Amino acid sequence: MADETTSTHSTEHSAPHAPRPAGPGGPRPPRPAGGPGGGPGGRKFFRRKKVCKFCTEKIDAISYRDVRLLQGFVAERGKIVPRRLTGVCTRHQRRLSLAIKQSRNIALLAFATRY
Numbered sequence: 302m303a304d305e306t307t308s309t310h311s312t313e314h315s316a317p318h319a320p321r322p323a324g325p326g327g328p329r330p331p332r333p334a335g336g337p338g339g340g341p342g343g344r345k346f347f348r349r350k351k352v353c354k355f356c357t358e359k360i361d362a363i364s365y366r367d368v369r370l371l372q373g374f375v376a377e378r379g380k381i382v383p384r385r386l387t388g389v390c391t392r393h394q395r396r397l398s399l400a401i402k403q404s405r406n407i408a409l410l411a412f413a414t415r416y
Contacts, residue, residue: 351388354413355397363396365403371410379413 355363360380363370374382374389374397381401404410 324405330343353390353393355393356390363393363400365400366409368404368409371401372396375416377412379411
């Protein structure tokens with residue numbers, strides 16, 4: 302018994318903790334009210350899935366000469382905006398980046414902005 306009191310490898314901690322739930326299949330604490338739709342414990346807002354602009358408007362060819370269209374997909378500093386931000390599908394993002402690069406090479410779009 303003397304070994305138990307002087308042991309440095311104790312399984313108990315000095316700070317009290319809440320009891321842990323039982324393992325798999327055991328009782329679990331109740332979930333908070335609400336859910337994915339909102340309310341306490343739920344998501345704050347619903348984000349709608351972005352739809353490809355080119356697919357909805359049935360635009361198949363993205364021209365490097367259409368600078369107004371391409372500028373919408375280039376950030377302020379000159380970077381090409383990624384798919385996850387614009388909502389463009391993979392196929393059209395590839396064509397879009399190719400058109401942006403072509404229009405940069407013939408000086409229709411700037412490579413980067415000046416400070």
